[in-house]
Amino acid sequence: MGRPFSSLVFIFSLVIAYGLYFYPLRGEMTYWRPMFVFVVVIFWLRVEPHVLGVGFAWLAGLALDLLSGGTLGQNALAMAIVAYLLQLAGQRMSNFSVWHQMLVVTGLALFYQMVTIVVSLIAGKAADNWFMLYPVLSTVLLWPFVTIALWKLYKIE
């Protein structure tokens, strides 16, 4: 990539993502919280594949684990695996239409939740509820908006 890595939008988007992750939701809404950090990380992995990789995703996941006080390593593992899968898919995703991208994101989000569920089950948590899949849906619906908004910001800078 010829242009310098745009750190301002990058930091801004991550801060917002973590903030939204912590925004207190009430009741049933908790189950529907989109995976904001996941979306933003995927976006940046796709935009800057030469700068950011598995390591960045792993760190972002670890930060999530530490801040949320959940089982340490759970999100880190899931993020790293998702980043790896995205790298395998290569650069193709940038040429996909929004619908196609959403399909890919669905797959990645499902995979992410699967890792989370497996880890939760091993850690002795009851993760056999259907609501584990709700975030996948809300995340996919969020994807086009986030990616378009961030892309615009990225272009401006």
Added chain:
Amino acid sequence: MKLLILGAVALVLLAMDSLTTWLDPVTSRISQASLPLQWLTNLPDRIGEWGDEALMLRVQLEEENSFLRQELLVYKGQLQRMAAISAENTRLRNLLNATEMLSDKVLVAELIGVSTDPLNHSIVINRGTADGAYVGQPVLDEKGLMGQVIEVREHNSKVLLVTDDVHALPVQVIRNGVRAIAEGTGDFRRLSLRYVSPTVDIKEDDILVSSGLGGRFPSGYPVGTVIGVSRDPGQPFMTVDVEPAANIERSRHLLLVFSEIKDFPAGADQSGLNFGVASDDSGAEPEQSAQETLAPSSEPETVAPEPPAEASAGNGG
């Protein structure tokens, strides 16, 4: 390659965190870092709440005030009866030579953070060791039992909610005293009773209160209502669903309960005639101990007056 190394590190961390307690000091310290973030994300709610209070019309305030006065009157009336009953209870316990009695003080706490993981039902409240909070302390809201403190820091503590699926507490059916264990399910609106044999007399709309058997929760606080009982002949136990009494996922203002097991004065249980004095003692003593516990936080929020104290004083005369 990178994935393998990082994945392995993540797995090691996972194993260490879930199987051992080595990482606990580190994680609890670092999760403190999320508090400013939680405070920040709580701001919209706080501003809304402040706005609701500050921008109220005088008429509305007066209305609310008179409504609250009426409510207070009703509760005071109920309390008078309660006081007589609790004095009587103390006397009867004395007759039975029951040596222990739980006396509860409460401290108002405010919610400052909610766990974002739907599998991890815990909240952070704004009371810590500085306010006398301790691990294992029961937490209530205005309707019933919410959970217990599992981690205390200086000015805040983490509360595990009763609906978390690692949480279980001993309960009792009000109607007939049947005991059971209520376990969280990971669902905010449902607990389930464990090991209830199909012959046990339990049915829908039964109210469950904490039985105090575990020694952690004081007895008599509402836990929930039975909303479904199903007997499957193929299963060794019944499936009993319970709706928690507390507004688990909505309450912002909570009560921390300081429950102390205290011994009766040595002479009280022998002298059957000395009831008034005995109950007076039992009423007065916890208030001192509570003042000790609550001393550091000398805020107007420390609601503490113990109902039996005034009432038994009134009764004695």
